[in-house]
Amino acid sequence: MSEYSEHEVQREVTELETRSATAARLFDIRRVIGGLFALYGVIMTIAGLMASDAAIDKAVGVNINLWTGLGMLLLGLFFLVWLKLRPTTPPTADADTPADDEKPTR
Amino acid sequence: MQTPTYLASALRLPTNGLDYAILGIYFAVVLGIGFAARRSVKTSLDFFLSGRSLPAWITGLAFISANLAATEILGMAANSAQYGAYTVHWYWIGAIPAMVFLGLVMMPFYYGSKVRSVPEFLLLRFDKSAHLLSSILFAFAAILVAGVNLYALALVVEALLGWPQWVAIVVAGFFVLAYITIGGLSSAIYNEVLQFFVILAALIPITVLSLKKVGGWDGLTDSLAKSHGDDFVTAWGGTGIGSANPLGANWLTIVLGLGFVLSFGYWTTNFAEVQRALSAKNLSAAKRTPLIAAFPKIFIVFLVMIPGLAAAVLVPKIGTSASDLQYNDAIPYLMQELLPNGVLGIAVTGLLAAFMAGMAANISSFNTVFTTDIWAKYVAKDREDSYYVRFGRLITAIGVLASMGTAFLASSFSNIMSYLQTLFSFFNVPMFVVFIIGMFWKRASMKSGFWGLLAGTTAAMVNYFVIYKQGIIDIPTDQGANFVSAIAGFVAGAVVMVAVSLFTEPKPVAELQGLVYGTRSPGMAEPPSAGDDAWYRKPALLGWGAVVLAAACYIPFSF
Numbered sequence: 001m002s003e004y005s006e007h008e009v010q011r012e013v014t015e016l017e018t019r020s021a022t023a024a025r026l027f028d029i030r031r032v033i034g035g036l037f038a039l040y041g042v043i044m045t046i047a048g049l050m051a052s053d054a055a056i057d058k059a060v061g062v063n064i065n066l067w068t069g070l071g072m073l074l075l076g077l078f079f080l081v082w083l084k085l086r087p088t089t090p091p092t093a094d095a096d097t098p099a100d101d102e103k104p105t106r
Numbered sequence: 107m108q109t110p111t112y113l114a115s116a117l118r119l120p121t122n123g124l125d126y127a128i129l130g131i132y133f134a135v136v137l138g139i140g141f142a143a144r145r146s147v148k149t150s151l152d153f154f155l156s157g158r159s160l161p162a163w164i165t166g167l168a169f170i171s172a173n174l175a176a177t178e179i180l181g182m183a184a185n186s187a188q189y190g191a192y193t194v195h196w197y198w199i200g201a202i203p204a205m206v207f208l209g210l211v212m213m214p215f216y217y218g219s220k221v222r223s224v225p226e227f228l229l230l231r232f233d234k235s236a237h238l239l240s241s242i243l244f245a246f247a248a249i250l251v252a253g254v255n256l257y258a259l260a261l262v263v264e265a266l267l268g269w270p271q272w273v274a275i276v277v278a279g280f281f282v283l284a285y286i287t288i289g290g291l292s293s294a295i296y297n298e299v300l301q302f303f304v305i306l307a308a309l310i311p312i313t314v315l316s317l318k319k320v321g322g323w324d325g326l327t328d329s330l331a332k333s334h335g336d337d338f339v340t341a342w343g344g345t346g347i348g349s350a351n352p353l354g355a356n357w358l359t360i361v362l363g364l365g366f367v368l369s370f371g372y373w374t375t376n377f378a379e380v381q382r383a384l385s386a387k388n389l390s391a392a393k394r395t396p397l398i399a400a401f402p403k404i405f406i407v408f409l410v411m412i413p414g415l416a417a418a419v420l421v422p423k424i425g426t427s428a429s430d431l432q433y434n435d436a437i438p439y440l441m442q443e444l445l446p447n448g449v450l451g452i453a454v455t456g457l458l459a460a461f462m463a464g465m466a467a468n469i470s471s472f473n474t475v476f477t478t479d480i481w482a483k484y485v486a487k488d489r490e491d492s493y494y495v496r497f498g499r500l501i502t503a504i505g506v507l508a509s510m511g512t513a514f515l516a517s518s519f520s521n522i523m524s525y526l527q528t529l530f531s532f533f534n535v536p537m538f539v540v541f542i543i544g545m546f547w548k549r550a551s552m553k554s555g556f557w558g559l560l561a562g563t564t565a566a567m568v569n570y571f572v573i574y575k576q577g578i579i580d581i582p583t584d585q586g587a588n589f590v591s592a593i594a595g596f597v598a599g600a601v602v603m604v605a606v607s608l609f610t611e612p613k614p615v616a617e618l619q620g621l622v623y624g625t626r627s628p629g630m631a632e633p634p635s636a637g638d639d640a641w642y643r644k645p646a647l648l649g650w651g652a653v654v655l656a657a658a659c660y661i662p663f664s665f
Contacts, residue, residue: 009219009220009221009222009226009230010219010220013151013158013220013221013222014220016149016150016151016157016491017151017157017158019148019149019151019491020148020149020151020152020157020158020159021145021146021147021148021149021152021157022146022147022148022152022156022157022159022160022292023157023159023387024146025145025146025148026143026146026156026159026292027142027143029139029164029296029299029300032135032138032139032296032300033299033300033303036131036132036135036300037303037307039131040128040131040307040452043124043127043128043448044448044449044452047124047447047448048448051446054446055446055447055448056446058443058444058445058446059315059444059445059446059449060315060318060319060444061318062314062315062318064311064314064315064445064446064448064449065446065448065449067311068307068310068311068448068449068452069448071307071310072307072452075303075307
């Protein structure tokens with residue numbers, strides 16, 4: 001009976017790890033979170049500044065759009081600043097060669 | 107009990123163009139992440155496990171986000187409206203200890219052995235029959251749970267926006283299908299991280315406004331103590347053995363059933379969660395994944411419990427036949443009552459994001475198990491790697507279609523959380539017992555894994571369908587029954603494993619290196635990478651810090 005051994009799994013995964021492209025090519029999510037929240041923050045803050053009395057009454061007297069907007073804007077800026085201060089460390093040079101870019105398209 | 111689908115018109119939200127713009131931007135970003143992640147998918151390891159290369163803060167937030175699905179948002183608010191402050195047990199005792207245990211004790215074996223899935227670990231530790239059974243059980247459970255999320259999403263979208271259920275199911279299914287098929291696990295994880303923040307942005311305004319509406323925390327607890335009794339706002343009141351309480355469980359079943367068996371089963375062996383940690387870039391990051399997730403988990407309970415309790419004050423008859431509203435409607439009801447356009451759009455987006463995160467977590471773990479554990483090991487072996495990437499994409503599509511079918515199964519339960527816990531008691535608990543015994547007892551034999559898994563699953567199902575549903579033993583609530591099923595499954599699995607081990611051959615010690623407590627595999631010897639020795643990155647400190655914090659949170663709810 002040929003059981004799958006631990007060594008086999010480790011060899012397979014180790015081999016795949018050397019060919020993996022994620023570390024070299026995956027974009028930085030901080031840019032997306034920062035961008036989206038900054039955009040949402042601006043939209044919501046504007047909505048808050050133009051809030052009608054009815055909207056404020058509905059939200060138990062709180063201008064909730066304004067506060068949520070400012071909060072989201074801050075979070076978005078936090079991610080963008082973090083990205084600026086600590087950019088992604090570039091991957092090791094041998095990890096990615098543009099030549100082998102023949103990814104199968106489905 | 108009528109199904110919640112009848113509520114459609116009662117909860118319709120006054121959405122406008124602003125809300126839809128917010129929702130539209132979000133869906134565009136979700137797809138954009140999928141397409142942008144596509145160029146990083148080169149091998150099957152990239153597609154199924156992000157090449158084991160993500161940093162800990164990303165895998166940690168994805169870990170919590172995969173859990174922050176329908177279960178959390180609607181289910182836990184429903185739980186709070188129905189059972190009161192007992193909901194905190196699902197977090198502080200029912201999650202934190204297990205998450206810390208996963209990070210500190212189990213992760214070296216999972217990550218160090220380089221397995222790609224939870225069933226693959228069972229293959230190494232036990233044998234092929236245990237592996238195949240656990241793979242099939244997991245694949246089946248993942249589709250059921252993905253269906254729960256899809257159903258909950260359809261329900262909410264129908265009630266809130268007025269879209270027919272099938273439209274919501276098809277649209278949400280399509281988005282999940284698209285971004286996982288294109289970008290693989292990286293896309294799923296990145297979307298989960300984004301979803302985490304959107305969900306917070308949705309829940310915080312609801313919590314703040316609902317608390318203000320009922321007169322602050324004191325107003326909330328005073329009203330509930332008057333209408334539901336003092337025990338409703340405490341964590342342990344009325345949980346003495348033999349005394350009655352809304353949950354239908356005593357402290358022993360809470361601690362053993364929820365705190366130990368159900369929670370350890372879910373957090374430590376549910377591959378939809380563990381997969382996030384396995385995609386981390388090194389052992390230190392893998393260990394920190396559940397520990398980083400533990401801190402938001404401690405506090406998220408307030409964002410779902412407070413709205414649930416507030417709903418119980420504002421609609422005293424919620425969940426009974428005297429009201430149109432089910433427990434599951436607590437949050438949608440508050441959105442309708444309190445949120446103006448703008449925040450309303452954020453809240454709708456957050457809810458949809460939560461459902462898609464929960465569904466995507468299950469689909470992305472399903473495709474991994476089905477491809478690497480079932481297809482590549484028993485059906486189409488030794489093909490070239492690109493074949494498995496293509497197959498993974500195909501099975502993702504099939505999984506999404508299947509979960510659309512299972513969405514309708516979920517509709518027969520009025521408390522979604524109860525349904526999920528029922529599924530977990532069937533599928534996760536037996537897996538956990540096999541794991542824990544296999545990991546800590548060298549003598550557990552190769553054959554014992556399969557029989558333990560089978561016995562545990564059978565016992566949990568028999569307890570639920572025969573002993574509870576047929577009324578042989580009187581258990582007051584579904585949740586109470588789940589706790590008992592979990593304990594029954596655990597005990598049956600453990601007894602059978604020990605018995606089988608005593609009569610069958612143990613696995614040779616040489617094949618157990620790095621799989622059993624007290625041994626080390628070569629992969630675990632790798633030195634920590636630069637910066638991982640900072641004090642705030644020490645797993646032990648993070649882990650014990652979370653445990654102490656969770657215990658401290660109990661203090662104000664215990665007297």
